[in-house]
Amino acid sequence: MRISTFWYCMKQGIKNICRNIWFSLASIATISACIFLFCMFFSIMVNVQNVVRIAETTVGITVFFDEDMTENQIRALGSEIGKRPEVSSMEFVSAAEAWEIMKEDYFEGLEELAEGFEEDNPMAGSASYQIFLKDISKQGQFVAYLNNLDGVRRVNYSNSAAAGLTSFNTVIGLLSVVIIGVLLGVSVFLISNTINVAAAFRRNENQIMRYIGATNGMIRAPFVVEGIIIGLIGAAIPLVVMFFLYGQAMEYLQTRFQILSQIFQFLPLRQIFPYMAGTAMLLGLGIGFFASFFTIRKHLRV
Amino acid sequence: MIEISNVTKEYVEGNKALRNVSITIDDGEFVFIMGRNGSGKTTIFKLLMKEEELTSGKIIVNDMNLGKMPRSYVPKYRRRLGVVFQDFRLLRDRNVYENVAFAQRVVGASTRRIRESVPAMLQMVGLSAKYKMYPHQLSGGEQQRVAIARALINRPEVLLADEPTGNLDSYNAMGIMKLLEEINEMGTTVIVVTHSHEIVEKMNKRVIRMERGCVISDGIEDGYSYED
Numbered sequence: 001m002r003i004s005t006f007w008y009c010m011k012q013g014i015k016n017i018c019r020n021i022w023f024s025l026a027s028i029a030t031i032s033a034c035i036f037l038f039c040m041f042f043s044i045m046v047n048v049q050n051v052v053r054i055a056e057t058t059v060g061i062t063v064f065f066d067e068d069m070t071e072n073q074i075r076a077l078g079s080e081i082g083k084r085p086e087v088s089s090m091e092f093v094s095a096a097e098a099w100e101i102m103k104e105d106y107f108e109g110l111e112e113l114a115e116g117f118e119e120d121n122p123m124a125g126s127a128s129y130q131i132f133l134k135d136i137s138k139q140g141q142f143v144a145y146l147n148n149l150d151g152v153r154r155v156n157y158s159n160s161a162a163a164g165l166t167s168f169n170t171v172i173g174l175l176s177v178v179i180i181g182v183l184l185g186v187s188v189f190l191i192s193n194t195i196n197v198a199a200a201f202r203r204n205e206n207q208i209m210r211y212i213g214a215t216n217g218m219i220r221a222p223f224v225v226e227g228i229i230i231g232l233i234g235a236a237i238p239l240v241v242m243f244f245l246y247g248q249a250m251e252y253l254q255t256r257f258q259i260l261s262q263i264f265q266f267l268p269l270r271q272i273f274p275y276m277a278g279t280a281m282l283l284g285l286g287i288g289f290f291a292s293f294f295t296i297r298k299h300l301r302v
Numbered sequence: 303m304i305e306i307s308n309v310t311k312e313y314v315e316g317n318k319a320l321r322n323v324s325i326t327i328d329d330g331e332f333v334f335i336m337g338r339n340g341s342g343k344t345t346i347f348k349l350l351m352k353e354e355e356l357t358s359g360k361i362i363v364n365d366m367n368l369g370k371m372p373r374s375y376v377p378k379y380r381r382r383l384g385v386v387f388q389d390f391r392l393l394r395d396r397n398v399y400e401n402v403a404f405a406q407r408v409v410g411a412s413t414r415r416i417r418e419s420v421p422a423m424l425q426m427v428g429l430s431a432k433y434k435m436y437p438h439q440l441s442g443g444e445q446q447r448v449a450i451a452r453a454l455i456n457r458p459e460v461l462l463a464d465e466p467t468g469n470l471d472s473y474n475a476m477g478i479m480k481l482l483e484e485i486n487e488m489g490t491t492v493i494v495v496t497h498s499h500e501i502v503e504k505m506n507k508r509v510i511r512m513e514r515g516c517v518i519s520d521g522i523e524d525g526y527s528y529e530d
Contacts, residue, residue, distance in 0.1 A: 004412060208391055209408050212380065212409065213380035213382075213408075214409065215377045
């Protein structure tokens, strides 16, 4: 395509938007609503995922072994466990180390009480492995595996933390897919309507183009340009809003609900914005392109 | 050369718009196709434009068999034709220059080529001074001249005109016919679909008369009295 033809199609596409300004604005508003919701869910999801990721590195599983097992036997079993694909890292805590930790936790300032146990480690038989998983959602099946191992006496883990975080993430994900799906449908329908109106306005022009020998691509191009511009503007508006709103919303949530700041470490905007903006613009472009491309097909009879 | 051989066209089953029509038009000819409403003359126009598919027979335009032409080739084929309509079909929101340039723009001509050829074409149809005017500021005859300029700007081999003088008074109608004659003299084949016997009589060209989908006469007529 020549540059002059490209600019011609651009100009005609913009003209179409101006001719049906109300239809175009309605389409832009719907796409903006759709993409704003997408951005909101995107922000929530990446923040929740971040919390889950942090939890995965801090919420561990502690495995205790039968009291009659020697340290060598425990380490041998530990190396077997360490070969499992779910395991991210693991740390051996010997009986002596367990006693040291207990002394620090419970006998701080009362060291003379602890001295009474020096010759008889009350934590003997409490050698354990602290295990961290790659994916916290796999915790249930991994605990079941550990419980079935010979030599494992007890497995300590936090079920509610893992289940809560993963199910919250799943619910948010599903909810966003459903809402965004419905809004995508509405957006496509509205753009399609706008393109139909534009095609009706340009009926005479399209007919002349067909008689002159314009290709389908040439007839279609101004409408596709129109759809893409509507889609991109529809995506850019919520991104600008998100750019200014995100920081303020995070600040508000952290000051208003201080408990959140203890659980949540909100990701800074600059870390998520490039991905959010890229996906939103692609979404806008995609909606605009496909809605216009397929709508104009029926007006292309040669 | 245009060769229409044994062509039949049925829009609805049993209702034939054309019945076994055969016509041959040589390169550089000027031909009138005449007939009453429903005689089939517009159907021939549509078949030549590849706007309709023929039911049976064969149409060959400059060695291209229209019956076997794939849809994707139709735009390329139409660039070799120029079309003029009774209602001009100009773009109301564009001036004379832009209306003519439009035909080149949509086939991907360069801006430089457009700047060279549009003024020359406007000069040929006698509208150089009115290039900035909009269709509603022009007379019917002038609008038809713009339409002819638009049809010719891509240098077609054949010019098809469907009732080009239908909306014009006899003075302007003759002006348009003179222009079409000049175009024909430059080598373009001109086919004019009309029911105006006045024009046909004055032009003294080959006339193909049609009735109820059949060719009833074909030849040069002089002073033929057409009974309406």
